[in-house]
Amino acid sequence: MGIMRIGHVDLNVLDIKATRDYYENIMGLTVEREDADGTLYMKCWDEWDKYSMVFRPSDESTFNKVAYKVEKDSDLDELKAKIEAYGIAAEILPAGTVAECGRILKFISPSDHEFNLYAEKTFVGKATGDRNPAPWPIDAKGIKPHWLDHTALMTAGPEKLMAAAKFFQEVLDFKLAEQICVGPEGSLQAAAFLSCSSTPHDIAFIAGPEAGMHHASFFLDGWSDILRAADIMGMSNVKIDVTPQRHGVTRGETIYFFEPSGHRLETFAGLGYLVQPDMPTITWTEDELWRGIFYHTGEEAGSFTSAYTLMATK
Numbered sequence: 001m002g003i004m005r006i007g008h009v010d011l012n013v014l015d016i017k018a019t020r021d022y023y024e025n026i027m028g029l030t031v032e033r034e035d036a037d038g039t040l041y042m043k044c045w046d047e048w049d050k051y052s053m054v055f056r057p058s059d060e061s062t063f064n065k066v067a068y069k070v071e072k073d074s075d076l077d078e079l080k081a082k083i084e085a086y087g088i089a090a091e092i093l094p095a096g097t098v099a100e101c102g103r104i105l106k107f108i109s110p111s112d113h114e115f116n117l118y119a120e121k122t123f124v125g126k127a128t129g130d131r132n133p134a135p136w137p138i139d140a141k142g143i144k145p146h147w148l149d150h151t152a153l154m155t156a157g158p159e160k161l162m163a164a165a166k167f168f169q170e171v172l173d174f175k176l177a178e179q180i181c182v183g184p185e186g187s188l189q190a191a192a193f194l195s196c197s198s199t200p201h202d203i204a205f206i207a208g209p210e211a212g213m214h215h216a217s218f219f220l221d222g223w224s225d226i227l228r229a230a231d232i233m234g235m236s237n238v239k240i241d242v243t244p245q246r247h248g249v250t251r252g253e254t255i256y257f258f259e260p261s262g263h264r265l266e267t268f269a270g271l272g273y274l275v276q277p278d279m280p281t282i283t284w285t286e287d288e289l290w291r292g293i294f295y296h297t298g299e300e301a302g303s304f305t306s307a308y309t310l311m312a313t314k
């Protein structure tokens, strides 16, 4: 039983044509499905399931939900029982309710975000195939990240964050890889970085003024790819929030930037370290909070605390 990885992020966007152009030509994702209402389903070249991003035309730029993939369909029943036993309502939606997916286990996390778990999604394969593959697709455009790596969700204050982090550890079997602790004797988590694999984080929660999405993050190999990505952003007049930097947390190499509807994205590079079940949780203290987030300067940068995606209102 278990959650393997992030599956997709579902966002409302303001201008679907601009969204398509941006994600195809600058980010280098491909459109794998387009619904009659204009909804786009896109993927990165190194992903094999049908899509990892959903963009719905809307008059608001907001967050709908995030989905994670489990190993097998029966995991959904086991997880439903565990979630309900914990005191959180959960429901199974029939196959096809979410495009290209099998049964969905839907619940609202203590962070107030809708989560969908699924075991099956239409397989399309990597752009490089699975027979004597090239190391990367020669015809891919733009930044061309490997895959959607993680999302960072914002909670309304540290109490919601701590409830969510506890739930993800105790019910969904995530490991707390890193945390930023503030307040009296560090008793409040201001951020939590949780892993369900061997990577430093598959999801992060950041305490803020209200629930929302802080960013969605795409994986690149290393620092030279981060520099190249920033070059492409410069050539394309992409609004960069934080120029290439290293996170103290996760040791990741990063750029924060905004896509056309104002959703913050990240290109994240580097393995960081391997999370093993017995790895001790890394704690960043309040006096080194910003060192944890932006290691070189140790100072707040960009609009980290003031810009984020609001929750969908409809």
Ligand SMILES: [Fe+2]
Pocket (backbone or CB within 6 Å): 150, 151, 152, 204, 215, 217, 266, 268
């Ligand atoms: Fe991130």
